[in-house]
Amino acid sequence: xxxxxxxxxxxxxxxxxxxxxxxxxxxxxxxxxxxxxxxxxxxxxxxxxxxxxxxxxxxxxxxxxxxxxxxxxxxxxxxxxxxxxxxxxxxxxxxxxxxxxxxxxxxxxxxxxxxxxxxxxxxxxxxxxxxxxxxxxxxxxxxxxxxxxxxxxxxxxxxxxxxxxxxxxxxxxxxxxxxxxxxxxxxxxxxxxxxxxxxxxxxxxxxxxxxxxxxxxxxxxxxxxxxxxxxxxxxxxxxxxxxx
Amino acid sequence: xxxxxxxxxxxxxxxxxxxxxxxxxxxxxxxxxxxxxxxxxxxxxxxxxxxxxxxxxxxxxxxxxxxxxxxxxxxxxxxxxxxxxxxxxxxxxxxxxxxxxxxxx
Numbered sequence: 018x019x020x021x022x023x024x025x026x027x028x029x030x031x032x033x034x035x036x037x038x039x040x041x042x043x044x045x046x047x048x049x050x051x052x053x054x055x056x057x058x059x060x061x062x063x064x065x066x067x068x069x070x071x072x073x074x075x076x077x078x079x080x081x082x083x084x085x086x087x088x089x090x091x092x093x094x095x096x097x098x099x100x101x102x103x104x105x106x107x108x109x110x111x112x113x114x115x116x117x118x119x120x121x122x123x124x125x126x127x128x129x130x131x132x133x134x135x136x137x138x139x140x141x142x143x144x145x146x147x148x149x150x151x152x153x154x155x156x157x158x159x160x161x162x163x164x165x166x167x168x169x170x171x172x173x174x175x176x177x178x179x180x181x182x183x184x185x186x187x188x189x190x191x192x193x194x195x196x197x198x199x200x201x202x203x204x205x206x207x208x209x210x211x212x213x214x215x216x217x218x219x220x221x222x223x224x225x226x227x228x229x230x231x232x233x234x235x236x237x238x239x240x241x242x243x244x245x246x247x248x249x250x251x252x253x254x255x256x257x258x259x260x261x
Numbered sequence: 262x263x264x265x266x267x268x269x270x271x272x273x274x275x276x277x278x279x280x281x282x283x284x285x286x287x288x289x290x291x292x293x294x295x296x297x298x299x300x301x302x303x304x305x306x307x308x309x310x311x312x313x314x315x316x317x318x319x320x321x322x323x324x325x326x327x328x329x330x331x332x333x334x335x336x337x338x339x340x341x342x343x344x345x346x347x348x349x350x351x352x353x354x355x356x357x358x359x360x361x362x363x364x365x366x
Contacts, residue, residue: 029284077272080279100283114286122284136274165355168348199277242271248278256287 022107025058027086028096028246029115029122035093043086046108048115051122053099054090055111060104091246095130097122098248118255125253132194132212133244137225139182139207141237144171178235182206185228185239192221197249206237210249218244 024046032047043056062079080101087098105111115122152160186207190196193211201208213221222241229239 076276080276081272083279084275098279098283100285101279103286118286125284161355165352168352168355172345172348172352242274245278248282251284252282253284254287255284 023058023060024055024105024107024111026099026103026105026111026114027054027056027083028090028098029053029126030090030094030096031126033094035090037086037089037093039086039089046111046115048112049119051115051119051126053111053115054086054096055105056086058104063102063104087246087248095126096246097126097129097251097253098246114255121253121255125251129212129247129250131216132214132247132250133218134247134249135211135213135218135221135241135243136199136245137185137189137207137209137211138205138240138242139185139232139237140204140240141175141178141182141206141232142204143175144236174235178232178237179206181228181231181235182237185224185232188224188228189221192217192224195250199249210245212247212250 027043030045030052032045032050032052034045037043041056043054045052045054062075083101087096090096105114155163186196186209189209189211193213195212197210197212199208199210211221225239225241232239
């Protein structure tokens with residue numbers, strides 16, 4: 018039995034060869050009008066992930082590489098990014114994947130075509146309610162009055178930020194074809210990915226800007242990331258439906 | 262390796278998408294994926310990178326049902342809720358107090 022020819026698969030796309038600005042250039046394995054972008058890989062490259070330094074180690078390198086290939090394809094064609102670390106044993110397997118999952122993959126590709134993903138994150142670090150006013154020179158009553166005013170102000174700001182963030186999400190959803198909420202670590206009010214048609218991006222960003230001003234005034238920050246290939250909108254298990 | 266033309270998006274954002282999202286291949290369609298490694302890859306990545314990632318503020322998986330079913334989010338909500346209640350009770354208490362005579366500091 019000969020050693021398999023391991024192929025790292027990055028994305029499913031149209032079966033149209035494009036010049037990718039990458040070295041070494043990945044190649045396209047086609048089946049009908051779909052193709053998978055692959056590159057030869059030593060599975061051993063993934064072995065080092067046990068003891069990695071995430072910031073500048075193997076994981077960072079491989080993840081950036083994966084992202085770079087997906088993006089390079091995405092500059093020319095719609096893509097369905099494959100999960101990081103998808104390694105197949107040769108061209109036959111890649112073709113078979115497209116054969117089995119053809120309809121599923123093509124439908125999903127049609128859905129995301131003409132769209133890009135944008136991430137919107139609202140952070141709000143509330144002033145600690147436990148900090149106390151400087152008591153020097155104050156009577157007990159004055160101290161308590163100040164303390165109460167401060168707590169009230171904190172609460173009003175919090176309510177305002179929450180309301181504005183909720184409105185932001187509602188409005189952005191109207192401009193997006195789809196949205197996906199992502200995990201919110203502490204201090205993050207909104208962490209949502211939006212799938213936006215390229216024709217609506219200007220309106221989408223105008224809304225983000227408008228709300229960002231309002232949120233900034235209340236002490237929150239708004240970050241956007243993107244454009245991304247539609248990573249958050251291709252939660253698909255290829256082949257599963259075909260057997261369902 | 263070659264520096265790939267990248268984006269300005271942070272590593273945390275890239276990892277969050279690349280490791281956690283994207284199309285997966287069903288195990289039962291007879292295509293040989295490097296499965297033993299891949300099956301555990303996500304978990305191994307998580308364990309290996311958790312410490313430094315947390316230091317970078319990338320603790321998105323603490324709310325990820327895959328890693329922490331129910332736990333993290335519930336805890337967060339509980340904390341936020343408690344903080345709000347404490348502030349509220351404190352405010353009410355303070356409203357009651359100033360009616361008393363000025364007291365020595």
